[in-house]
Amino acid sequence: GENVEQHPSTLSVQEGDSAVIKCTYSDSASNYFPWYKQELGKGPQLIIDIRSNVGEKKDQRIAVTLNKTAKHFSLHITETQPEDSAVYFCAASKGGANNLFFGTGTRLTVIP
Amino acid sequence: GAVVSQHPSRVICKSGTSVKIECRSLDFQATTMFWYRQFPKQSLMLMATSNEGSKATYEQGVEKDKFLINHASLTLSTLTVTSAHPEDSSFYICSARGVAGAANSPLHFGNGTRLTVT
Numbered sequence: 001g002e003n004v005e006q007h008p009s010t011l012s013v014q015e016g017d018s019a020v021i022k023c024t025y026s027d028s029a030s031n032y033f034p035w036y037k038q039e040l041g042k043g044p045q046l047i048i049d050i051r052s053n054v055g056e057k058k059d060q061r062i063a064v065t066l067n068k069t070a071k072h073f074s075l076h077i078t079e080t081q082p083e084d085s086a087v088y089f090c091a092a093s094k095g096g097a098n099n100l101f102f103g104t105g106t107r108l109t110v111i112p
Numbered sequence: 113g114a115v116v117s118q119h120p121s122r123v124i125c126k127s128g129t130s131v132k133i134e135c136r137s138l139d140f141q142a143t144t145m146f147w148y149r150q151f152p153k154q155s156l157m158l159m160a161t162s163n164e165g166s167k168a169t170y171e172q173g174v175e176k177d178k179f180l181i182n183h184a185s186l187t188l189s190t191l192t193v194t195s196a197h198p199e200d201s202s203f204y205i206c207s208a209r210g211v212a213g214a215a216n217s218p219l220h221f222g223n224g225t226r227l228t229v230t
Contacts, residue, residue, distance in 0.1 A: 045221070100146075104155045
């Protein structure tokens with residue numbers, strides 16, 4: 001089955017700096033890679049996703065890159081703000097109706 | 113955007129009782145819903161896949177007789193924790209995917225249910 005690893009487990013950055021979270025996956029058949037933000041006591045919220053036919057996707061301050069050969073993908077948050085503080089999860093899936101395999105999460109703290 | 117509503121958000125029950133958690137897709141039809149369990153400071157672990165009109169598919173190690181799943185309509189799936197024990201205390205989260213034709217639609221999650229069994 002799929003195995004998704006995520007690093008780092010915790011990350012602290014100063015407000016305005018960039019944050020990068022990295023994930024690797026094991027199943028070369030995976031083709032869909034979403035990122036979720038989870039705030040305390042809430043369910044995960046989709047913030048951006050990428051499919052394997054694309055190498056990079058950007059949405060305002062958030063971008064995701066995918067390297068299919070190396071089987072890793074990364075989340076980049078620029079100009080971080082205190083409200084970006086949360087736990088971020090990467091995930092991988094074979095797409096369609098298949099379920100997601102989640103990484104272990106990264107607790108991001110943005111220091112004002 | 114797509115909204116998944118989960119109810120209740122918190123529940124406390126006594127050991128031995130059963131608890132039902134509801135997951136509704138509010139503005140779209142969900143042929144497939146997933147139920148996850150999350151322990152404190154850990155990742156989400158898939159418990160089962162719920163398909164409308166058919167039996168749920170459970171992940172290895174998940175007791176189907178203990179965690180009853182019913183997906184009776186395209187907008188509602190329920191998870192019933194039967195004969196709950198303190199070790200069942202956890203954060204349960206559902207997610208939903210759109211109907212066929214949007215098979216690659218993203219998963220949207222509910223806000224979770226924190227179950228505490230005393």
